[in-house]
Amino acid sequence: MTLVLWTGVLAVVLVVYHRLPMRAQTYWLLLVSYAFYAWWAWPFLPVLVLLTLSTYAIARRIAATPPSSEVNRIQRRRWLSAGIALNLGALAALRYGYRSAPFEAPFAVLGISFYSLQALAYLFDTYSGILRTPHTLADFAIYLAYFPKLIAGPIERPHIFLDQLRHARIVDDDRLARAATLIAVGLTRKLVLADPLAALLPAAAFTAPASLDACTLAMATVGYAFVLYNDFAGYTSIARGVSCLFGIELSRNFAQPFFAHNFTDLWNRWHISLSHWLRDYVYLPLSRRLLRRNLSRTNLGNLFLPPVVTMLAAGLWHGASTHMLVWGGLHGIYLVVQRVGILLRPPMPGVVQPAWSRACGVVLVFTLSCLAFIALRLPIALAAEFWERLFTGPAGALPEGRVLLYMLPSLWLDWMQARQGEDTVFMSWPLLARGTLLATAALLWLAMSSAVAPTPFVYQGF
Amino acid sequence: MVPRFQVGVKSKAGRASMTGVRSSRGWPHQRTAMLLPLRGAVVYSRVATSMPDAIPDRSWQVSRAALLAPAVAGAVLVALLGGAEIASRCTAVRAALHAPSVGSPSRRFELQLDSLQRYAASASPDCIVLGNSAALMGIDPDALNAGYRTRTDNGLRCFNFGVAGLTASAAAAVAPMLIDRYHPWLLLYVVSPRDLGESVDGPLLANMSWLQYRHGKFSLSGWLTEHSAAFRYWLLYRQWLDPLRWPAAASPAGTTPAGYFPVETRLPLSPELWTFTQQSYARIASQPLSQPEFDGFTGVLEVAGKGAQVVVIEAPMHPRLGRWARHSSRFHDEAIAGMRRATRQRRVTFWHAPVWRIIPSDGWADFFHLNPRGAARFSDWLGGRIALAVQAGRLRRCTHTAYQLHPVTAAVRSEFALRCPAGRRGFP
Numbered sequence: 013m014t015l016v017l018w019t020g021v022l023a024v025v026l027v028v029y030h031r032l033p034m035r036a037q038t039y040w041l042l043l044v045s046y047a048f049y050a051w052w053a054w055p056f057l058p059v060l061v062l063l064t065l066s067t068y069a070i071a072r073r074i075a076a077t078p079p080s081s082e083v084n085r086i087q088r089r090r091w092l093s094a095g096i097a098l099n100l101g102a103l104a105a106l107r108y109g110y111r112s113a114p115f116e117a118p119f120a121v122l123g124i125s126f127y128s129l130q131a132l133a134y135l136f137d138t139y140s141g142i143l144r145t146p147h148t149l150a151d152f153a154i155y156l157a158y159f160p161k162l163i164a165g166p167i168e169r170p171h172i173f174l175d176q177l178r179h180a181r182i183v184d185d186d187r188l189a190r191a192a193t194l195i196a197v198g199l200t201r202k203l204v205l206a207d208p209l210a211a212l213l214p215a216a217a218f219t220a221p222a223s224l225d226a227c228t229l230a231m232a233t234v235g236y237a238f239v240l241y242n243d244f245a246g247y248t249s250i251a252r253g254v255s256c257l258f259g260i261e262l263s264r265n266f267a268q269p270f271f272a273h274n275f276t277d278l279w280n281r282w283h284i285s286l287s288h289w290l291r292d293y294v295y296l297p298l299s300r301r302l303l304r305r306n307l308s309r310t311n312l313g314n315l316f317l318p319p320v321v322t323m324l325a326a327g328l329w330h331g332a333s334t335h336m337l338v339w340g341g342l343h344g345i346y347l348v349v350q351r352v353g354i355l356l357r358p359p360m361p362g363v364v365q366p367a368w369s370r371a372c373g374v375v376l377v378f379t380l381s382c383l384a385f386i387a388l389r390l391p392i393a394l395a396a397e398f399w400e401r402l403f404t405g406p407a408g409a410l411p412e413g414r415v416l417l418y419m420l421p422s423l424w425l426d427w428m429q430a431r432q433g434e435d436t437v438f439m440s441w442p443l444l445a446r447g448t449l450l451a452t453a454a455l456l457w458l459a460m461s462s463a464v465a466p467t468p469f470v471y472q473g474f
Numbered sequence: 475m476v477p478r479f480q481v482g483v484k485s486k487a488g489r490a491s492m493t494g495v496r497s498s499r500g501w502p503h504q505r506t507a508m509l510l511p512l513r514g515a516v517v518y519s520r521v522a523t524s525m526p527d528a529i530p531d532r533s534w535q536v537s538r539a540a541l542l543a544p545a546v547a548g549a550v551l552v553a554l555l556g557g558a559e560i561a562s563r564c565t566a567v568r569a570a571l572h573a574p575s576v577g578s579p580s581r582r583f584e585l586q587l588d589s590l591q592r593y594a595a596s597a598s599p600d601c602i603v604l605g606n607s608a609a610l611m612g613i614d615p616d617a618l619n620a621g622y623r624t625r626t627d628n629g630l631r632c633f634n635f636g637v638a639g640l641t642a643s644a645a646a647a648v649a650p651m652l653i654d655r656y657h658p659w660l661l662l663y664v665v666s667p668r669d670l671g672e673s674v675d676g677p678l679l680a681n682m683s684w685l686q687y688r689h690g691k692f693s694l695s696g697w698l699t700e701h702s703a704a705f706r707y708w709l710l711y712r713q714w715l716d717p718l719r720w721p722a723a724a725s726p727a728g729t730t731p732a733g734y735f736p737v738e739t740r741l742p743l744s745p746e747l748w749t750f751t752q753q754s755y756a757r758i759a760s761q762p763l764s765q766p767e768f769d770g771f772t773g774v775l776e777v778a779g780k781g782a783q784v785v786v787i788e789a790p791m792h793p794r795l796g797r798w799a800r801h802s803s804r805f806h807d808e809a810i811a812g813m814r815r816a817t818r819q820r821r822v823t824f825w826h827a828p829v830w831r832i833i834p835s836d837g838w839a840d841f842f843h844l845n846p847r848g849a850a851r852f853s854d855w856l857g858g859r860i861a862l863a864v865q866a867g868r869l870r871r872c873t874h875t876a877y878q879l880h881p882v883t884a885a886v887r888s889e890f891a892l893r894c895p896a897g898r899r900g901f902p
Contacts, residue, residue: 030534180533183535185535189540208715259533414714414717443542447543447549448550450543451550454547454551
């Protein structure tokens with residue numbers, strides 16, 4: 013029913029949007045986005061509006077102060093620091109002030125973790141001069157509050173997003189087909205793969221892992237990875253598809269992460285918009301600063317600090333709790349170990365990694381990522397219990413085989429998308445095949461959504 | 475007004491022009507300039523001031539061709555649904571599948587419905603036994619038929635529609651459906667005082683969308699359950715996704731073709747079992763009679779005037795438990811008295827079985843339920859009572875029975891017999 017209601021609302025919004033002149037379209041989008049936010053979390057709408065106004069004002073001040081003199085440079089730094097403090101302060105106050113109920117309304121759709129990072133990106137890019145042309149307040153406001161990406165991303169980069177607002181947002185046959193394909197893939201990932209698979213996982217694995225055997229826990233670990241991936245990738249795909257209907261392209265968030273053959277590759281495939289944000293605004297500045305002191309390859313500080321600090325920041329962004337830091341720390345360690353390995357055995361130039369080696373890498377990365385996901389999912393005491401039981405508990409019987417029925421289609425979908433490097437691979441299929449696939453998907457949406465109660469998107473809680 | 479322009483060239487070969495609107499980046503001079511050097515061309519330009527105040531290109535530029543894929547998908551979807559519906563109605567396919575679901579919270583209800591569907595496929599049943607687990611395990615239609623046959627010239631095709639936990643309110647929702655679909659001339663309602671106590675399961679069963687739809691309250695799922703075999707199978711097989719529910723959903727009925735559920739095991743009537751039984755009964759008896767359940771009971775009696783005769787039979791209860799129930803609280807006596815009063819007001823027959831005389835001591839599965847030995851004796855007694863009632867004219871049987879009557883008997887009986895209603899039996 014909710015899906016039908018939202019589809020109806022979206023249709024009305026679209027009809028009005030495409031009948032308006034270009035400039036008015038932006039205002040209409042802004043109005044709809046604020047209404048959307050107010051619908052879910054009206055007490056926090058003033059926070060969004062105030063952050064928008066203050067960040068925009070600070071960015072204008074930075075842009076208006078050329079870095080021609082030392083005084084100006086200090087002035088710019090002060091304004092930047094004020095902007096960072098403002099956004100991080102708001103993020104910390106709201107996100108961590110209400111950490112006891114991160115998945116409950118209105119916090120479930122707060123979206124502050126996403127729009128505050130975008131506000132920071134705008135400040136950083138204005139400061140560094142990447143954003144040269146001035147933007148209107150309305151453009152900036154829609155950059156932060158654009159409703160398809162408001163509650164769970166992707167975390168857009170300002171120059172890419174704002175540049176699209178300058179041009180006519182045309183929706184033609186190709187873009188409509190692209191939007192439909194993205195929405196269809198997203199719904200399939202969410203309703204057909206993530207939710208039913210989540211229902212199949214033993215609830216005790218995440219409440220009393222000590223009561224289960226190792227095989228069941230291993231299945232729960234792998235199953236949870238697929239649930240999390242399909243849930244979040246499904247959301248992103250739907251958000252991108254909906255945005256396409258407004259003629260605005262949002263960036264990819266996932267690129268078949270389970271096919272990653274090393275951890276750098278993984279972070280170029282998993283939650284791309286966040287990992288690239290962290291890379292550009294945490295990792296690279298820190299690494300540059302360290303390299304400025306010592307340009308050697310064996311600069312130990314540069315070897316360890318940037319990946320660990322970046323991944324700890326990623327953990328902290330997910331939640332101010334020990335287990336999130338452990339999750340981030342584990343990934344930091346994985347990256348450090350990988351960098352040490354590369355340092356000890358540098359890859360031979362021009363030598364292509366053999367297929368078996370890549371396959372081993374894929375299995376290793378997937379296994380270690382799954383183990384780290386336990387810390388993402390469970391409080392640290394339960395996570396420790398989980399790991400202990402997983403490695404030292406009785407093996408037990410073979411786990412529920414039905415989970416494979418959800419994992420294999422997920423992998424097939426990834427494989428299809430990886431072959432063409434495009435999420436909308438099905439657009440190139442013949443008409444009848446496309447129609448059959450869409451009909452089957454629609455049938456499965458209806459069937460699965462009535463069989464398993466749909467659950468909120470996991471990343472809505474952030 | 476947004477100034478619109480038209481620039482172009484006019485040559486011997488014809489005329490080419492372009493239109494547009496001045497954008498924030500100014501006029502498209504480059505494109506205009508490209509046109510200028512054409513030999514023999516007359517360059518012209520003009521600004522129109524009467525153009526609408528809108529952007530030059532509409533942002534929605536979708537053609538009808540974009541609808542082709544959804545149209546194909548729609549056609550394929552219809553074909554898939556149609557194919558599933560046809561397959562679901564094929565006998566061979568149905569034989570290979572589990573009993574379909576009607577969205578009931580009780581799987582036993584669905585299994586019994588499926589068994590009844592098969593049972594009624596050959597001929598309408600003469601009577602349907604409706605009740606809770608005491609009926610399910612306590613009445614063997616074959617033994618009842620035998621008991622009836624020994625006292626009359628013909629038999630009685632009965633189906634036992636006992637469902638564990640079927641309270642009076644649930645029975646009231648189910649009874650009209652059974653009468654309407656299967657047209658028995660006799661409804662034997664086996665009821666125990668427990669069925670009039672506060673219940674959670676009963677209202678759940680009564681409120682399921684299919685029964686509500688049959689009672690005139692429209693819902694899409696109710697309509698689909700009534701009319702679509704594929705949907706009924708989907709209601710069942712979606713439970714496959716739930717590892718906790720599926721084993722129960724996939725378990726076999728375990729009943730005879732006539733719906734009787736024989737429980738071969740016999741529990742020793744131990745002190746532990748006695749204590750457990752007392753506690754479970756006391757939980758119900760400690761509360762007053764439930765008015766919705768009592769209304770349900772009278773609702774079952776209402777079907778007496780709608781095509782079938784109703785006989786209410788007090789469910790068998792172990793004599794020791796019966797004595798204890800009568801003396802421990804007023805609940806038992808009030809329930810029995812209320813049922814008697816209601817049946818008397820509606821001129822419905824109420825039978826109390828003398829279990830201490832009929833059921834042997836080894837005929838009990840536990841204090842509430844009979845084992846096959848006890849069920850055979852109880853059913854035989856019940857068949858005899860029905861035969862006597864028919865012979866005495868207190869019950870009138872209709873003429874659509876599958877059993878052959880003696881011609882003279884048939885001629886005499888037909889004078890008094892009910893005309894059996896004809897119609898569709900069950901699902902399409």
